[in-house]
Amino acid sequence: AQSVAQPEDQVNVAEGxxxxxxxxxxxxxxxxxxxxxxxxxxxxxxxxxxxxxxxxVKGSYGFEAEFNKSQTSFHLKKPSALVSDSALYFCAxxxxxxxxxxxxxxxxxxxxxxxxx
Amino acid sequence: DVKVTQSSRYLVKRTGEKVxxxxxxxxxxxxxxxxxxxxxxxxxxxxxxYDVKMxxxxxxxxxxxxxxxxxxxxxxxxxxxxTNQTSMYLCASSQTTKAKSPDTQYFGPGTRLTVL
Numbered sequence: 267a268q269s270v271a272q273p274e275d276q277v278n279v280a281e282g283x284x285x286x287x288x289x290x291x292x293x294x295x296x297x298x299x300x301x302x303x304x305x306x307x308x309x310x311x312x313x314x315x316x317x318x319x320x321x322x323v324k325g326s327y328g329f330e331a332e333f334n335k336s337q338t339s340f341h342l343k344k345p346s347a348l349v350s351d352s353a354l355y356f357c358a359x360x361x362x363x364x365x366x367x368x369x370x371x372x373x374x375x376x377x378x379x380x381x382x383x
Numbered sequence: 384d385v386k387v388t389q390s391s392r393y394l395v396k397r398t399g400e401k402v403x404x405x406x407x408x409x410x411x412x413x414x415x416x417x418x419x420x421x422x423x424x425x426x427x428x429x430x431x432x433y434d435v436k437m438x439x440x441x442x443x444x445x446x447x448x449x450x451x452x453x454x455x456x457x458x459x460x461x462x463x464x465x466t467n468q469t470s471m472y473l474c475a476s477s478q479t480t481k482a483k484s485p486d487t488q489y490f491g492p493g494t495r496l497t498v499l
Contacts, residue, residue: 307392309490312489374425
């Protein structure tokens with residue numbers, strides 16, 4: 267079974283400060299990990315993913331995420347937050363050893379990020 | 384750019400009605416998905432399809448069915464709508480890589496369905 271946890275329902279950060287949105291996961295084998303962002307009344311937009319290789323993944327809009335296998339974490343980060351980053355963020359995971367034809371991603375419950383001017 | 388479109392942004396239906404939600408993608412993706420999104424519960428997978436006429440149940444298939452007659456189109460059907468199916472419905476698509484691993488899922492804008 268695969269699962270993902272986003273321990274914070276809401277994160278508040280001042281504009282210009284660094285931001286972190288936390289994600290931890292559980293899989294039987296190796297993980298595929300994703301971050302998505304959702305603006306109000308919109309669908310999810312892909313930010314970045316980790317499949318294999320370098321533990322630091324860079325994505326859209328200046329976001330990056332660090333894969334930490336020992337801590338089973340994949341936290342989303344940005345060096346300097348913008349007010350326009352305020353949105354709902356979702357982490358998702360899939361076990362790399364799921365059978366062919368099984369493409370199900372498991373999503374976290376989401377973290378609401380508010381960047382305060 | 385990948386484009387996933389959904390037939391309606393907002394929909395209001397009455398209890399017991401049959402409801403069709405349509406999703407179309409223009410990137411020749413093999414895989415298509417239907418999720419519902421509820422506050423505090425995140426996204427939950429209803430059904431997915433990895434080929435034409437193929438379908439697989441997700442986590443919460445009860446009360447729903449799907450149809451995939453063409454590669455680009457994936458329909459979600461509520462046979463008899465109920466108030467507990469009031470939700471945001473999101474469609475997504477992805478391609479299958481050569482390594483048979485899933486690629487990134489791309490989402491449509493969502494349909495907010497209200498069942499009265």
